[in-house]
Amino acid sequence: MKLVYVFDAYCGWSHAFSGTLEEVVARHRDLPVEVVSGGLFTGQRRVPIREFGFIKGANAQITERTGARFGGAFDALLADGSFVMDSEAAARGLIALRQAAPERAAELAVAMQQAFFHDGLSLSDAKTYRTIADAFGLDSDAVVGAFKTSAADADFALAARLGVSSFPTLIAMRGNDAFVLARGHATAEQIEQRLAALG
Template sequence: MKLVYVFDAYCGWSHGFSATLAELTRRHPELPVEVVSGGLFTGARRVPIREFGYVQGSNAKIAELTGATFGQAYEHLIADGSFVMDSEAAARGLAALRQAAPARAAELAVAMQEAFYRDGLSLSDADTYRTVARAAGLDADAVAAAFAAPGAGKAARADFRRSAEYGVQGFPTLLAVDGDRATVLAVGHATADQVDQRLSALGRTR
């Protein structure tokens, strides 16, 4: 069995799930975790953030339910409403980081979201991935080069297809995958204890 975490780096609820994901990886080192990017802000939804008038209210609810924090640098980045959230660029970034350290994909996904939601760094900027890679002890130049390479775009599109094949309709979605069987463990918000209860029902305990 493995865990498959389908998230979008520009999804506030995915940011709110980061603490649960980190705790689950700590509790279950025996379970591999694959991270798949969803395409929340692509195509016609790739517009200035002012078009999504619910962002501030949604973030307040996320903070209340999950304890997630939103940094001043992030608030400053989105303050004038012109910032464009591009999920394909973020998926390319995850692909570049994942290529550098496949076994650390969950950790790196959390670091990406902290770069945006805490530090106000654009996930469309190669320098953001240099910063994340450097902090993780990875080759920053190699990660930045991978982000810009055609292979990252192919990996991003492959992630979007996988998300659709799993039937994911909301981010984040955490799945337990055993062979051809995929079981939903969480959608949107759940604590580590709640996920553990669902894992126990599948025969996995702490």
């Protein structure tokens, strides 16, 4: 069995799920975790962040429900309103990091969300991935090179094939059978119960 975590690096609810993901991974070191990017902000949704007027209220709700925090640098980005979230670029960043350290994909996904939601860094900027790679002791030149040349299509196609349309979604895969453990917010305890039920 393995876990498949489908998230979008620009999704506030995915950011809120980071603590749960880290706890589940820590409890199940024997379970491989594959991290897949969804395409939340692609095509016509690649517009300045001010166009998404609901984000500030949604983030307040996320903090209230989950305790997840948003940093001052991110709040400044939101207040300015001109930043464009591009899930295709973020997916390429995940691919680049994942190639460098596949066994640390979950940690790297969390680090990407920290970079954006705490530090206000762009996930379209190669420098962001150099910073993350350096922090994890990875080959930052290789990561930046892969970020520039990767394609997100396979990740988006896999998310669609798994039937994932909302983020985050955590799935247990046994052979070709997929079992949804979480869609949106869930606690580590809830996921434990669902995993236990699978035997």
